[in-house]
Amino acid sequence: MGWRTHTVSNQVPPLVGYDAFGADRALGEAVERHLEPGLLDEVGGELGALGRASGSAQLQEWAVQANESPPRLRTHDRYGHRIDEVDFHPAWHRLLGKGVAAGLTAAWNRPGGHVRRAAAFVVWTQVDAGNLCPLSMTHAAVPALRTDPELAAEWEPRLTSVIYDRELRPAHLKAGALFGMGMTEKQGGSDVRANTTAARPLAEDGTYELTGHKWFCSAPMSDGFLVLAQAPGGLTCFLVPRVLEDGTRNVFLLQRLKDKLGNRSNASAEVEFDGTWARRVGEEGRGVRTIIGMVAATRLDCVLGSAGLMRQAVAQAVHHCAHREAFGAKLADQPLMRNVLADLALESEAATTLALRLAAAYDDGGEQERALLRIAVPTAKYWVTKRCAPLVVEAAECLGGNGYVEESGLPRLVRESPLNSIWEGAGNVQALDVLRALQREPQALNAYLQEVGRARGADHRLDAAIKNLLTELADLDGIEGRARRLTERLALVLQGSLLVRFAPPEVADAFCASRLGGDGGSAFGTLPHTLDLASIVERARPMA
Template sequence: MDPLQRAPENQATPLVGYNVATSDNALMDAVRAYGGEHTAEIVEDITPIGSLSGSAQAREAWHLSNENEPKLRTNDRYGNRIDEVEFHPSWHWLMTQGVGFGLTAEPWTSQSPVAHLKRAAGFFTWGQAEGGHMCPITMTYAVVPALRADDALAKQWITGLASRTYDFGIRPPEEKAGLLAGMGMTEKQGGSDLRTNTTIARPTETHGEYLLTGHKWFTSAPMNDMFLVLAQAPEGVTCFVVPRVRPDGTRNSLSIVRLKDKLGNRSNASSELEFNDTYATRLGDEGRGIRTIIEMVSATRMDCVLGSASLMRKALAEAAWHTSHRSAFGATLADQPAMTNVLADLAVETEAATFVAIRLASAVDKPNDPHEQALRRIGLALEKFWVCKRTPMMVAESLECLGGNGYVEESGMPLMFRESPLNSIWEGSGNVNALDVLRALGREPESLDAWITEMAEVRGEDARLDTAVDGVLTELADLTDVEVRARRIAASMATSLQAAVLIKHGDPSVADAFCASRLAGDWGGTFGTLPRGLDLAGIVARTTPHLEN
């Protein structure tokens, strides 16, 4: 045989044909822990999602949707302004599946007592197929709590937003089988400082209707059917519903200036919008816009945590798979002590993120439980800061496990690396979330009480966690220069919460490794520096994917 035609030796095959959900022991453990008697229902729901997410078809769509980026069409062939975005068929396939799995607004209309937990597990699973298209899915899910500020608007929109049918295109909402939502808050002069917004909302003669003039600096998925935006009404910053199509069936005067040329997330169209007498309906009271939209922000932050944890898991799966199928210096890479330590350390990070994300998602299903809601509020700010911040370094280390193979585009690792900083920036960067933690602690004492209660449930089970919790309380006892210490406090509280859920429900070897490294400081500051005496091989074994039969 011609040597050039011989199949290459000692190369890992692509990771396809595995179930992303059922092969993930951490996810399954978390679902059992928080799903309780409804565990079988959740597993039954996410198993087909996991099978498709780990398929060759999904992997191809992942690459194609990012290689063939969306294109802005401002005008048609005759010069008419249309402001439309064209997507590759792979994007539409991904959206059809994600919407079809009920990952948009369906949980808000479901009678299942674990609807949001089920959706979170599905989101975590399907997000590993491709991250960019999860943005409109997140927005469509997150808009519902804000819409409920107005019964008429909720009735008008929620049924379509909860549909399992993906119906692309700009048409009157009553003619569509399914609807998608977006959000526009930030402006070029202010960013996260929303009170500096300059977009003006002028009331019309019809009660509750306004015309907007101004801009939005970041609005993802501009082909969605409706958006929540903030603008300055006579009484101050107010929240509005802006549809792509006006009630009379004509297109709203909403101009897409350009699509952002982003580091990653390139399958998704993020745009700059301009409003010129754009029709809008007020949502909530004038001057209360930030308070009205904050529930949408909270729900999007939930998906930021889930999305980052999902990306961590995908990166780890690729690293564990490659190193278990590649040999060097006489042994399989994964079995070599230095690599075993790296993989185990990556697994510890990933399992902690997975568990805490599912824990917080479970709280959404308990809207009438004060403890759960207080924990959700403080926990989302903490883990949005910490999990999302940890993702880029974790993905980078996973990429390195593949060596040069991981640095080429075909592996998908560069795509994941470019995606990895996104959730840390979206809906409030690191400082915004760390300061949100301080504000919550100051304005809502029940938030700190909820965190302390979670810690108390495992008090005495691990001295390292007990010491970490005492350290947090010492930090909070002295509020001098507290903003300087905002990140330090948020990090300590976030890792303590992760440790608590791992000790309570996680694998004991993972919890032990987490507490030894993240809490006790027996760690070299980079992945692969876990101390001796831990079950590193066992941690790696439970995290390596296996193919479906």
């Protein structure tokens, strides 16, 4: 329909009909770097198909529908029977089913499984981050369950299945199952040792009855949950099935769903246990040690999720500025906007490169790589998730007022961007965990120093940053009060070393100049103008 008053012009076409994986050069190069050559054709085909689906108008519309129609809690049926179910929009189930089918819960027993899953996680986050929560929980439950071989043999095939079965019925009758998690309580939060939920042993060995609550229960529609409760021997990990083997519902009372800032397509609940049947996982009193493998895996997913959000924000900003004209030229060709876009692209590439390096360490599984993960995962969780929110906000600003309008998609990214820095331990928790690794596990620091040392001599600013970091590590006075600063430096040096080794020279040069050499400001868009910013922006451009 034409307008009588004006002609519609200078409008940016929607970023649809493109391959979200193939258009991400940094991600594609990381996959090639970390996978065996014999796997590249197979994995490239998988990721290409997922990338094209992610960039399609159909799936983007499903994401809008799932977020505009958030889940609803139904505590009772029409007759007054307690049912405690969560209703989702059909688009949610379509998205979750595609995520399961893409292998986002199936990394543990596949060649190169963690790298291929990590790349898929980054791509899939760009559609809708909400459905990544149950996918992450299900994936991460495997290492915790493996502390009990019998439980692992029973549940792992279901959790790693690529079949999504949404029906609430006994897990042994399902072709695939999903897991959630409940750790925190009202009075304790991150201090899980303050939990009061009680576990009373039953006659059958390894079974208990739980009484208490969980203040945050992730993915309450799942088939099973790993929870922490106080057994006679201390804080212990338990598996709580949603439906018991005889088909009856376990006592899993959903009190209400959280009204969250973002992540609105996903459900998070407050749950009460009142005589709830549970199976012990691991030994009594060793609940934190049992569940720590799950926590580490979900923390890496926080890094991957933030990298995915950052990539989509940068893709939208670069796409917009490559098409939009102002003051007689494309926005992307104007020096100041080019500086902003290049700075955003640097941050995004550094996040992706670090996240995929950690996934490769999981695949390796050797002692050296496990030691690196011990310090690098909380370091990356702290820094990458912290950088996500300011980057996404700056990307929205690149669209001007259009970026503040829901139809652009940027407001949903903005609302989502703080989540990963809060979930699975906020910033202080991560920084203090880094200190524990430094103080108690010297092999972790040694692995870190060997990793960054592989780039020594390649850039004088990186060399100076490593030297300054060693000086900081040698001074333990007041170290807790400066734990955030130290963790930030650990992250930046690690990112810098990876980019110097693997990224194009213009990317590594700009990162070292601005993040390590002090030649950049606190705001995005303050890179030295002498750098090759045009090449950095072009590298980040999603070619639709």
